[in-house]
Amino acid sequence: MTTLTISRRQRGTPYIPRIEELGVxxxxxVNRMILPKGFRKTVEEDYWHxxxxxxxxxxxxxxQIEIRGKDAAELTQLxxxxxxxxAKVGMGFYAPLIxxxxxxxxxxxxxxxxxxxxxxxxxxxxxELWAKGLAQGYGLDVDIFEADVWPMAVQGPKSDDLxxxxxxxxxxxxxxxxxxxxxxxxxxxxxxxxxxxxQGGFEIYxxxxxxxxxxxxxxxxxxQAFNVSPGCxxxxxxxxxxxxxxxxxxxxxxxxxxxxxERYCTLxxxxxxxxxxxxxxxxxxxxxxxxxxxxxxxxxxxxxxxPWPVKLNGQHxxxxxxxxxxxxxxxxxxxxxxxxxxxxxxTEVTVHSQDGEIRPGxxxxxxxxx
Amino acid sequence: MTTLTISRRQRGTPYIPRIEELGVxxxxxVNRMILPKGFRKTVEEDYWHxxxxxxxxxxxxxxQIEIRGKDAAELTQLxxxxxxxxAKVGMGFYAPLIxxxxxxxxxxxxxxxxxxxxxxxxxxxxxELWAKGLAQGYGLDVDIFEADVWPMAVQGPKSDDLxxxxxxxxxxxxxxxxxxxxxxxxxxxxxxxxxxxxQGGFEIYxxxxxxxxxxxxxxxxxxQAFNVSPGCxxxxxxxxxxxxxxxxxxxxxxxxxxxxxERYCTLxxxxxxxxxxxxxxxxxxxxxxxxxxxxxxxxxxxxxxxPWPVKLNGQHxxxxxxxxxxxxxxxxxxxxxxxxxxxxxxTEVTVHSQDGEIRPGxxxxxxxxx
Numbered sequence: 001m002t003t004l005t006i007s008r009r010q011r012g013t014p015y016i017p018r019i020e021e022l023g024v025x026x027x028x029x030v031n032r033m034i035l036p037k038g039f040r041k042t043v044e045e046d047y048w049h050x051x052x053x054x055x056x057x058x059x060x061x062x063x064q065i066e067i068r069g070k071d072a073a074e075l076t077q078l079x080x081x082x083x084x085x086x087a088k089v090g091m092g093f094y095a096p097l098i099x100x101x102x103x104x105x106x107x108x109x110x111x112x113x114x115x116x117x118x119x120x121x122x123x124x125x126x127x128e129l130w131a132k133g134l135a136q137g138y139g140l141d142v143d144i145f146e147a148d149v150w151p152m153a154v155q156g157p158k159s160d161d162l163x164x165x166x167x168x169x170x171x172x173x174x175x176x177x178x179x180x181x182x183x184x185x186x187x188x189x190x191x192x193x194x195x196x197x198x199q200g201g202f203e204i205y206x207x208x209x210x211x212x213x214x215x216x217x218x219x220x221x222x223x224q225a226f227n228v229s230p231g232c233x234x235x236x237x238x239x240x241x242x243x244x245x246x247x248x249x250x251x252x253x254x255x256x257x258x259x260x261x262e263r264y265c266t267l268x269x270x271x272x273x274x275x276x277x278x279x280x281x282x283x284x285x286x287x288x289x290x291x292x293x294x295x296x297x298x299x300x301x302x303x304x305x306x307p308w309p310v311k312l313n314g315q316h317x318x319x320x321x322x323x324x325x326x327x328x329x330x331x332x333x334x335x336x337x338x339x340x341x342x343x344x345x346x347t348e349v350t351v352h353s354q355d356g357e358i359r360p361g362x363x364x365x366x367x368x369x370x
Numbered sequence: 371m372t373t374l375t376i377s378r379r380q381r382g383t384p385y386i387p388r389i390e391e392l393g394v395x396x397x398x399x400v401n402r403m404i405l406p407k408g409f410r411k412t413v414e415e416d417y418w419h420x421x422x423x424x425x426x427x428x429x430x431x432x433x434q435i436e437i438r439g440k441d442a443a444e445l446t447q448l449x450x451x452x453x454x455x456x457a458k459v460g461m462g463f464y465a466p467l468i469x470x471x472x473x474x475x476x477x478x479x480x481x482x483x484x485x486x487x488x489x490x491x492x493x494x495x496x497x498e499l500w501a502k503g504l505a506q507g508y509g510l511d512v513d514i515f516e517a518d519v520w521p522m523a524v525q526g527p528k529s530d531d532l533x534x535x536x537x538x539x540x541x542x543x544x545x546x547x548x549x550x551x552x553x554x555x556x557x558x559x560x561x562x563x564x565x566x567x568x569q570g571g572f573e574i575y576x577x578x579x580x581x582x583x584x585x586x587x588x589x590x591x592x593x594q595a596f597n598v599s600p601g602c603x604x605x606x607x608x609x610x611x612x613x614x615x616x617x618x619x620x621x622x623x624x625x626x627x628x629x630x631x632e633r634y635c636t637l638x639x640x641x642x643x644x645x646x647x648x649x650x651x652x653x654x655x656x657x658x659x660x661x662x663x664x665x666x667x668x669x670x671x672x673x674x675x676x677p678w679p680v681k682l683n684g685q686h687x688x689x690x691x692x693x694x695x696x697x698x699x700x701x702x703x704x705x706x707x708x709x710x711x712x713x714x715x716x717t718e719v720t721v722h723s724q725d726g727e728i729r730p731g732x733x734x735x736x737x738x739x740x
Binding site for chain 2: 105137
């Protein structure tokens with residue numbers, strides 16, 4: 001951890017006054033916008049709280065890249081191997097976006113707002129520029145822009161009860177990865193059952209800056225009955241849940257098959273998308289590595305700012321990229337890429353952490369067991 | 371200022387061990403890589419030092435987007451209104467990159483490495499994705515990637531003397547915005563006379579991570595005779611010099627004409643580039659606003675994390691986006707956009723800073739006077 005300087009370039013969010021009042025302890029930068037990364041509790045206290053109660057997360061950094069116009073469906077489909085041909089308005093799709101070499105560009109949730117209008121809720125890369133470049137080159141009739149939307153996540157097992165207090169029981173009927181438009185202060189808000197945890201919950205797509213504090217305050221006030229807490233994506237819970245992070249577990253060097261996204265890829269040749277030939281060739285040959293968990297000991301590990309080698313009998317068999325102590329396993333949990341031939345669960349390996357330690361561990365299939 | 375969390379996603383640089391030994395006090399994130407933003411001296415002490423001596427800056431965040439292949443020159447020219455038709459190998463070109471609406475995408479230095487190979491030394495946006503999207507859509511025969519290059523800047527009036535100690539007198543002959551390839555430890559390095567200050571100096575395009583510390587150490591050791599200091603782009607010097615920052619003074623909402631880049635734009639219709647029609651229409655109508663300095667009082671201002679309104683007789687006539695106390699003017703200096711009809715130097719205005727103060731000021735043409 002170190003100090004971050006702030007300017008207009010590191011964009012703020014509508015929730016910042018409350019975030020600061022509640023004692024935000026650190027930020028990260030995602031998509032050139034600040035992301036709160038901790039409050040007064042430790043990451044372990046937050047982990048237990050998230051698994052039992054409910055939290056409000058400022059995830060405004062999940063920017064919405066809007067693609068609209070006559071060719072919006074065509075362009076959106078070109079950008080992903082996930083089949084959107086049967087997509088209906090009100091559905092969301094977790095989808096790898098790939099380049100011509102099948103390299104990962106992003107892994108957004110694509111939400112279909114209308115037949116000719118999509119939001120791509122992105123991880124940390126400029127999907128807007130990729131989409132604009134494609135549209136310009138292919139001569140497609142679309143408008144592409146970053147919409148003025150600042151998502152707030154409500155996460156944890158008590159999310160339904162809390163959300164129902166503010167939005168009514170209609171939220172309970174929203175199915176996983178579907179969304180509804182519900183009113184708040186007379187303003188329609190897109191609300192999806194989704195979020196960057198495995199504890200259940202919703203994401204509220206706030207599109208009116210002025211409503212940010214009223215929305216936070218309404219959820220906060222109703223949340224007092226449910227032991228609500230400010231929060232953020234929890235590193236322990238994310239790793240145990242096997243949720244990947246673009247820029248950490250996967251980069252442009254990785255393809256969606258090795259990222260465990262085969263079920264989101266159309267591999268029978270029936271669908272046209274950028275990178276199809278490359279992806280089909282990788283599928284034919286079989287991926288050379290696969291995302292896996294590694295559970296390892298040696299005491300609490302430091303944070304990983306670079307990949308750590310994973311070895312078997314001294315031979316390099318992979319790397320882990322996010323590592324943290326799990327109070328539930330009383331060992332370190334991690335995510336990374338393990339080479340073919342070595343990725344079977346239970347394989348015993350060593351993890352070479354950046355503090356110079358050699359730590360005994362074993363391969364775990366994802367998610368980590370409950 | 372607040373705390374920044376670190377992961378693989380916030381990429382490090384080869385110089386970090388020395389940066390940390392020398393007491394880095396803050397970082398920023400640019401292009402998903404850390405940028406040192408301060409050391410033990412105050413920004414004012416650094417300002418005076420930069421104007422008198424020489425500094426080493428880790429500007430690895432100035433990523434190099436490499437475009438190479440048969441159609442590299444065609445794609446690079448398509449991306450900018452700056453005329454590259456007469457460009458020769460060894461030349462660098464400060465160039466606006468614009469979209470189809472003439473909105474600013476980036477303002478790199480484009481360096482011509484070979485007839486079919488360019489580096490775009492970028493500010494904070496994913497030019498790689500824009501270029502890749504264009505190449506994919508237009509079906510151009512190019513390879514586009516972020517090259518493994520970590521630039522170090524040597525800035526300040528004693529730069530020539532210091533650089534000559536390490537690279538020989540050949541560096542003295544490098545002309546402004548030209549580059550030469552010189553050897554260090556037997557390894558060829560591209561060295562340009564350029565940098566994000568007005569105090570003169572060089573940028574060394576290190577393309578071998580392992581040479582990072584030897585390069586730093588060689589410059590540091592030779593620099594002892596010249597009162598060398600670790601440094602970074604200095605906010606006071608940058609504002610006074612009229613050097614714009616993408617994401618601060620200019621965004622996708624701005625066009626290069628209002629950013630004061632008319633001299634880098636071909637406006638006679640003889641050159642084809644993306645956004646040509648939009649740019650020519652803006653030129654025909656005349657820009658609606660123009661980048662300007664504003665010198666204002668009211669005591670030391672806070673840092674600006676959002677645009678501050680500039681008013682004349684209570685009427686909104688523009689905004690400033692970067693503001694800082696200047697020890698030389700004993701007033702605050704700032705950069706921003708001022709509307710047509712109000713941008714003449716000397717116009718008296720008020721600046722409405724985010725601490726609620728109303729500060730008297732006047733418009734200044736750029737750069738601020740020496």
